[in-house]
Amino acid sequence: GDLLDIDFLREMSEKDNKIKSLVDMGFPEDEANMAITRCGVDAALTVLADSVYASQAAGDCHYGNLSDYELGGRKRARLMEGSKKKRKRYGGAAQGNRRPLDGSHEEPMPLPNPMVGFNLPNDRLRSVTRRLPQQAIGPPFFYYENVALAPKGVWATISRFLYDIEPEFVDSKHLCAAARKRGYIHNLPIENRFPLLPLPPKTIFEAFPHYKKWWPSWDPRRQLNCLQTSMSSAKLTERIQCALASSGNPPPKSVQKYVMDECRKWNLVWVGKNKVAHLEPDEVEYLLGFPRDHTRGVGKTERFKSLGNSFQVDTVAYHLSVLKDMYPNGVNVLSLFTGIGGGEVALHRLGIHMRTVVSVEIGEVNRRILRGWWDQTQTGTLIEIADVKSLTDDRIATFVRRFGGFDLVIGGSPCNNLAGSNRHHRDGLEGEQSALFYHYFRIVDAVKSAMGRM
DNA sequence: TGAAAAATGAGCAAAGGA
DNA sequence: TCCTTTGCTCATTTTTCA
Structure with missing residues (x-):
C-alpha cells in the first residue's frame, strides 16, 4: 500500500514537472497534458514536445489556443515529416515507449x-x-x-x-x-x-606584451582558456606565491604542475615575481572584441x-x-x-x-x-x-x-x-x-x- | 584500447564589508 | 541591513597519453 502510494506520488510530481517544463517551452498546458497521456510520464521532454507538434500538425488539437500555435499548411506537413524522418534516422523508440528517449539514444x-x-x-x-x-x-x-x-x-x-x-x-x-x-x-x-579589422592578437604576448616580463619558461601557455563568468580569489594568488617562494628556481615538477593546473583552470597571468593574478574586466572586454x-x-x-x-x-x-x-x-x-x-x-x-x-x-x-x-x-x-x-x-x-x-x-x-x-x-x-x-x-x-x- | 588528464558562458551558502 | 566576495561543490565529456 505504502509503496504504491509513494510510486503514485512520484508519478504525479513527475507529471507536474513535465507539464511545467512544457509550458515553459511555450506549449499550452492542456496539450502538454495530452502528450503525457499519449507517451507516458517517463517519456523525455523532447519526445513530448515532438508529440505536441505531431498532434498539432495532424490537426487533432481542436482545443487550446490555436491562434498562438497555428502553423501554415506547408509547415505542418514539414514538421510532421521531419518528426517521422528523424525517428527513423535515429532509430529511436516509438512514442509511448516507457523508456525515455534521452541523449543516450540520439545519434x-x-x-x-x-x-x-x-x-x-x-x-x-x-x-x-x-x-x-x-x-x-x-x-x-x-x-x-x-x-x-x-x-x-x-x-x-x-x-x-x-x-x-x-x-x-x-x-x-x-x-x-x-x-x-x-x-x-x-x-x-x-x-x-x-x-x-584589425585582426585581434592571437597569443597572450601579442595581446598583453607586458606579461612577458614575468612569464616563467616552464609555463608553456600561449593562449588563454575559455573566459568564464567568475574569477579566482586573491587567496589563490597568495597560495601560489607561497608555494613558489618556498621552492627553488625553477620549482620542482610537482609545484609546477600545481601552479599550471590552477593557472589553466582560472586563466591566471604573471604580473610579478612568483605572482599570478586573474584578468581584469577591460582585458576580458578586449579579448572578446568589445x-x-x-x-x-x-x-x-x-x-x-x-x-x-x-x-x-x-x-x-x-x-x-x-x-x-x-x-x-x-x-x-x-x-x-x-x-x-x-x-x-x-x-x-x-x-x-x-x-x-x-x-x-x-x-x-x-x-x-x-x-x-x-x-x-x-x-x-x-x-x-x-x-x-x-x-x-x-x-x-x-x-x-x-x-x-x-x-x-x-x-x-x-x-x-x-x-x-x-x-x-x-x-x-x-x-x-x-x-x-x-x-x-x-x-x-x-x-x-x-x-x-x- | 584503456586510463588519466584537461577543459568547461556554474551555483550555493557563508563570510565580509559598507 | 543589504550587497559583494569567497570557498567549496566535485559532473560530464573530449582529448591526450601510455
Missing part, C-alpha cells in the same frame, strides 16, 4: 577537430560548401549560438528544431587569444566572409558575469559579415537573449547599420549596458523587452508589420544547464534556463510565418 554529434567551423579568415583551403535544407532557407536569416560541449544529444535536438541545419562548431582560439568552443546554427551564406569600458559602471563581479556569458565579437562578426553587401540600407534585427549586445557590437563594427533592434534581455544590468552603448553609437531605434515569454506570436506579427519584417534573428539561449562547469543543475536542454531554447525556436518560426504572410 552522436561529433565535434570537429580542429574546431574551425566551415571556414576561417584567410584560410580558403579548408572552406567547405553546404546545401541548406529547403525549410531552413529564409527570410529571415537567423543565427543561434550555444556552448559546443553540451551533454550528449543536445545539439542533435537543437539542430532538429532549427530546420535540420548542421551546426558550425568554432573555437574562437583560431580568431583571438582565448579559447571559446561554441556551436552556431544559422542559415547565412558562408561564401565571401571577411573578418573584422570596445574598452563597454561594461564599465557596474560591479566588477557583474562585469565578469556578463562578459563570460557573451559572444566573441570577431567570431560572430566573421559569420555575419556576409550581410553587409546584402543590406546596404541597414537591417532590422530581432535580438534574443541579447546580454551585453555582442551581436549588435559585431554588426556595428562591420559597418552594418541597424535601423531597428528589438532586444529581449532579462538582466536589468545588461539592458542598461546595451542602452548606454546604443545611445552613444547608434541612430536607429532600440526597443528593449525583458522577458522572452512576453514576446508572444501576436506581438511578433505586429512588429513584423510595423518594420516590414526582420532581416536577422540572432541570439544564444542560456547555457546554465548545459555548461560543464555547472556541478549542480546540468540537466541538459530541459533544465530550467536552457529550456528557453524552445522560445528561440518558437520565435524564429513565428517570424517566418508572419513574414510569409506579408
Whole structure:
C-alpha cells in the first residue's frame, strides 16, 4: 500500500514537472497534458514536445489556443515529416515507449577537430560548401549560438528544431587569444566572409606584451582558456606565491604542475615575481572584441558575469559579415537573449547599420549596458523587452508589420544547464534556463510565418 | 584500447564589508 | 541591513597519453 502510494506520488510530481517544463517551452498546458497521456510520464521532454507538434500538425488539437500555435499548411506537413524522418534516422523508440528517449539514444554529434567551423579568415583551403535544407532557407536569416560541449544529444535536438541545419562548431582560439568552443546554427551564406579589422592578437604576448616580463619558461601557455563568468580569489594568488617562494628556481615538477593546473583552470597571468593574478574586466572586454569600458559602471563581479556569458565579437562578426553587401540600407534585427549586445557590437563594427533592434534581455544590468552603448553609437531605434515569454506570436506579427519584417534573428539561449562547469543543475536542454531554447525556436518560426504572410 | 588528464558562458551558502 | 566576495561543490565529456 505504502509503496504504491509513494510510486503514485512520484508519478504525479513527475507529471507536474513535465507539464511545467512544457509550458515553459511555450506549449499550452492542456496539450502538454495530452502528450503525457499519449507517451507516458517517463517519456523525455523532447519526445513530448515532438508529440505536441505531431498532434498539432495532424490537426487533432481542436482545443487550446490555436491562434498562438497555428502553423501554415506547408509547415505542418514539414514538421510532421521531419518528426517521422528523424525517428527513423535515429532509430529511436516509438512514442509511448516507457523508456525515455534521452541523449543516450540520439545519434552522436561529433565535434570537429580542429574546431574551425566551415571556414576561417584567410584560410580558403579548408572552406567547405553546404546545401541548406529547403525549410531552413529564409527570410529571415537567423543565427543561434550555444556552448559546443553540451551533454550528449543536445545539439542533435537543437539542430532538429532549427530546420535540420548542421551546426558550425568554432573555437574562437583560431580568431583571438582565448579559447571559446561554441556551436552556431544559422542559415547565412558562408561564401565571401571577411573578418573584422584589425585582426585581434592571437597569443597572450601579442595581446598583453607586458606579461612577458614575468612569464616563467616552464609555463608553456600561449593562449588563454575559455573566459568564464567568475574569477579566482586573491587567496589563490597568495597560495601560489607561497608555494613558489618556498621552492627553488625553477620549482620542482610537482609545484609546477600545481601552479599550471590552477593557472589553466582560472586563466591566471604573471604580473610579478612568483605572482599570478586573474584578468581584469577591460582585458576580458578586449579579448572578446568589445570596445574598452563597454561594461564599465557596474560591479566588477557583474562585469565578469556578463562578459563570460557573451559572444566573441570577431567570431560572430566573421559569420555575419556576409550581410553587409546584402543590406546596404541597414537591417532590422530581432535580438534574443541579447546580454551585453555582442551581436549588435559585431554588426556595428562591420559597418552594418541597424535601423531597428528589438532586444529581449532579462538582466536589468545588461539592458542598461546595451542602452548606454546604443545611445552613444547608434541612430536607429532600440526597443528593449525583458522577458522572452512576453514576446508572444501576436506581438511578433505586429512588429513584423510595423518594420516590414526582420532581416536577422540572432541570439544564444542560456547555457546554465548545459555548461560543464555547472556541478549542480546540468540537466541538459530541459533544465530550467536552457529550456528557453524552445522560445528561440518558437520565435524564429513565428517570424517566418508572419513574414510569409506579408 | 584503456586510463588519466584537461577543459568547461556554474551555483550555493557563508563570510565580509559598507 | 543589504550587497559583494569567497570557498567549496566535485559532473560530464573530449582529448591526450601510455
